[in-house]
Amino acid sequence: MLKGFSTILLKELKELMRDPKILIGMIVLPLIMFPVLGLVMGYAVETAQSEALKANLLIVNNDTENSVWTNNFLTYMNYSMNTVVVSGLTPQQVIEQGLLTQNNATMFLLVPEGFGANLTRHAEGDFNVTGSVTMYGVFNAGGGIFSGAGGSSVTYLVETFNRAVAPDMVNAAQSSIVKGQIQEGVDSSTLGSLMMTQAIALPLTIMIMLTYAMQIAATSVAMEKEEKTLETLLTTPVDRFAILMGKVASTIIVAGVAAVTVLIGYNYMLGSITSNISGAVGVNVDLVALGLVPSVGGYALLGVSLFFTLLSALALAVVMSAFSENVRGAQALVGYIYPLIFIPSMALMYLDFNSLPLAVQGIFYAIPYSHPIIASRAVVTGDYLTVILGIIYVAVFTIVIMYVASRLFATEKILTAKLAVGKKWSKKPNE
Amino acid sequence: MGFAVEVTSLTKQFGQITALNGVSFKIQRGEIFGLIGPNGAGKTTTIRTVCTLIKPTSGSISIFGLDAVKQPEKTREILSYLPEESGAYPNLTGWEYLNFMAKLQSAPGTNIQQTVAEAAEICGLGDRLKDKAKTYSKGMKRRLLVARSLMTKPKLAVLDEPASGLDVMQAYHIREIVKRYVKEHGVTVMLSSHNMLEVEFLCNRVAFINKGQVVMEGEPRELKAKYSSENLEEVFAKVVGYA
Numbered sequence: 001m002l003k004g005f006s007t008i009l010l011k012e013l014k015e016l017m018r019d020p021k022i023l024i025g026m027i028v029l030p031l032i033m034f035p036v037l038g039l040v041m042g043y044a045v046e047t048a049q050s051e052a053l054k055a056n057l058l059i060v061n062n063d064t065e066n067s068v069w070t071n072n073f074l075t076y077m078n079y080s081m082n083t084v085v086v087s088g089l090t091p092q093q094v095i096e097q098g099l100l101t102q103n104n105a106t107m108f109l110l111v112p113e114g115f116g117a118n119l120t121r122h123a124e125g126d127f128n129v130t131g132s133v134t135m136y137g138v139f140n141a142g143g144g145i146f147s148g149a150g151g152s153s154v155t156y157l158v159e160t161f162n163r164a165v166a167p168d169m170v171n172a173a174q175s176s177i178v179k180g181q182i183q184e185g186v187d188s189s190t191l192g193s194l195m196m197t198q199a200i201a202l203p204l205t206i207m208i209m210l211t212y213a214m215q216i217a218a219t220s221v222a223m224e225k226e227e228k229t230l231e232t233l234l235t236t237p238v239d240r241f242a243i244l245m246g247k248v249a250s251t252i253i254v255a256g257v258a259a260v261t262v263l264i265g266y267n268y269m270l271g272s273i274t275s276n277i278s279g280a281v282g283v284n285v286d287l288v289a290l291g292l293v294p295s296v297g298g299y300a301l302l303g304v305s306l307f308f309t310l311l312s313a314l315a316l317a318v319v320m321s322a323f324s325e326n327v328r329g330a331q332a333l334v335g336y337i338y339p340l341i342f343i344p345s346m347a348l349m350y351l352d353f354n355s356l357p358l359a360v361q362g363i364f365y366a367i368p369y370s371h372p373i374i375a376s377r378a379v380v381t382g383d384y385l386t387v388i389l390g391i392i393y394v395a396v397f398t399i400v401i402m403y404v405a406s407r408l409f410a411t412e413k414i415l416t417a418k419l420a421v422g423k424k425w426s427k428k429p430n431e
Numbered sequence: 432m433g434f435a436v437e438v439t440s441l442t443k444q445f446g447q448i449t450a451l452n453g454v455s456f457k458i459q460r461g462e463i464f465g466l467i468g469p470n471g472a473g474k475t476t477t478i479r480t481v482c483t484l485i486k487p488t489s490g491s492i493s494i495f496g497l498d499a500v501k502q503p504e505k506t507r508e509i510l511s512y513l514p515e516e517s518g519a520y521p522n523l524t525g526w527e528y529l530n531f532m533a534k535l536q537s538a539p540g541t542n543i544q545q546t547v548a549e550a551a552e553i554c555g556l557g558d559r560l561k562d563k564a565k566t567y568s569k570g571m572k573r574r575l576l577v578a579r580s581l582m583t584k585p586k587l588a589v590l591d592e593p594a595s596g597l598d599v600m601q602a603y604h605i606r607e608i609v610k611r612y613v614k615e616h617g618v619t620v621m622l623s624s625h626n627m628l629e630v631e632f633l634c635n636r637v638a639f640i641n642k643g644q645v646v647m648e649g650e651p652r653e654l655k656a657k658y659s660s661e662n663l664e665e666v667f668a669k670v671v672g673y674a
Contacts, residue, residue: 226518227517227518227519227520227521228514228515228516228517228518229517229518229519229520231479231484231512231514231517232512232513232514232517232532233535234484235482235483235484235507235510235511235512236507236532236535236536237504237507237508237535237536238535412484412485412486415479415484415485416445416485
């Protein structure tokens with residue numbers, strides 16, 4: 001064994017474990033955060049399963065021949081899923097008459113005229129003839145990463161029917177219903193899996209951007225305290241609010257640049273998805289027309305939401321770092337805010353926000369850092385009111401934090417107060 | 432003509448801790464006044480209170496006739512403060528730092544370029560002023576900061592441990608700067624120090640502070656004679672009862 005290793009190891013462990021910031025930041029927080037995320041993800045899966053179980057499959061049977069094979073197929077589908085059968089309707093009529101909502105369904109299967117006759121010919125040996133059905137799945141642009149996954153269950157059922165009867169007897173085509181518009185030939189599950197990138201990328205980017213920006217702001221103030229340049233500044237004949245505003249204004253500029261950078265990257269990403277979808281399904285899909293890409297106004301609102309959220313995070317970082325004595329302490333203090341950024345970001349990747357219980361929605365609304373993620377979904381679905389209310393809430397939160405910061409800078413607390421873990425506010429004389 | 436600084440019955444409580452317990456002293460115009468005491472005696476708290484950084488629990492501070500407690504903004508216009516072990520902005524060059532501080536510290540209408548040139552002359556850093564402050568040695572940084580605190584010719588310069596942690600030559604240089612500046616421009620200086628040699632070399636008068644109280648005040652020579660001591664260190668030990 002290396003001479004002195006165990007003594008040094010013991011000392012290092014004591015130093016680290018007795019630092020409450022490390023204890024809380026590295027041990028207690030993960031112990032709380034990951035179980036909370038586990039609960040959220042578990043809830044998301046459970047909700048998706050229970051909704052799938054509750055949902056009906058609407059079958060539009062337009063095959064007027066009433067053949068044995070059509071009946072066999074419908075019986076098979078009914079055996080595996082709760083089905084509701086209607087007939088004599090075009091896909092557009094199904095949507096216009098609101099039959100999906102009336103029948104608690106998120107998709108319908110169109111069985112066309114001549115379907116039974118084709119199956120009969122196939123069964124008699126004419127294997128070139130197959131029966132075709134089309135699945136129309138509602139694509140929920142505001143859902144989490146499970147959105148658009150429903151269509152795959154019907155495709156699976158058709159495959160099992162073929163396996164039981166004859167290979168390739170029934171061919172299932174996929175189409176989507178986006179915001180009440182039928183998009184022929186576009187698979188809703190493909191659309192969903194491609195849009196999953198959107199569901200994950202923006203929350204991840206926001207999460208990284210917020211934590212990074214907060215670290216920069218906290219370090220900036222803590223460095224001033226550590227180097228005692230703040231003490232020097234506070235004794236100059238300059239308005240103390242100007243000192244604070246100078247710090248915040250510089251972070252506003254950084255925040256503005258960051259928000260624009262995110263939007264440019266986000267727009268580029270959506271552009272890539274559009275071309276991918278066109279390539280994948282062989283049809284030209286206009287995502288803008290379908291409402292799956294924010295409009296110019298939507299982008300502007302998303303930018304404002306991002307900007308205010310960043311501003312509030314930066315202001316909070318400035319306030320929190322005022323209660324630390326050095327850079328390390330400031331970074332640790334700001335770290336306590338991270339769960340409020342990580343949990344909404346990660347949770348909203350998996351969850352359809354609108355399907356959450358009101359109490360849970362309320363908790364997410366109360367966390368300022370949820371709002372740009374909620375906004376990113378809302379601008380796609382056209383729910384601009386939610387975005388605007390979110391911006392107002394975050395702006396008010398920011399004003400409150402800024403007021404607290406200005407009070408801190410106006411008094412000696414900026415130099416003497418420090419936040420001690422497990423204690424109340426305490427003041428520390430230098431000498 | 433009144434005193435440059437008049438501190439009367441200053442007290443400061445931090446919760447249960449009494450940092451200052453009736454501190455009183457006076458500083459003449461144009462003199463270098465030293466505040467001496469051990470760690471935790473209340474030197475920095477006194478200095479921070481004089482510099483309007485913290486408010487006293489009770490007592491009064493008059494700086495060139497201004498009430499520092501009630502008129503902190505006005506007081507800040509005539510003083511300059513150098514905190515103990517302070518630094519400069521690491522990513523600004525020496526020139527940029529001096530320029531930035533000159534703009535904040537100077538009265539309206541002041542020629543900033545001239546002020547910065549004055550600081551450059553005081554610190555003697557020459558071309559190194561074009562380099563970022565993070566590349567400076569401790570002594571160079573301190574010279575830059577001392578120059579910063581004197582460049583605007585404040586009525587009162589408050590220097591907390593101006594040569595703390597510096598080697599003999601660097602400390603000597605700093606003391607020479609302070610002495611010369613006071614002589615040439617009539618700036619009043621209040622400084623704190625642990626270094627009794629520094630205090631003897633620089634100060635016209637000193638005050639010993641212990642446990643939040645001024646326990647003795649006078650000229651170094653007078654105090655040494657009074658306590659039959661060879662240096663201020665011995666005087667301090669006798670005054671507080673260590674010797």
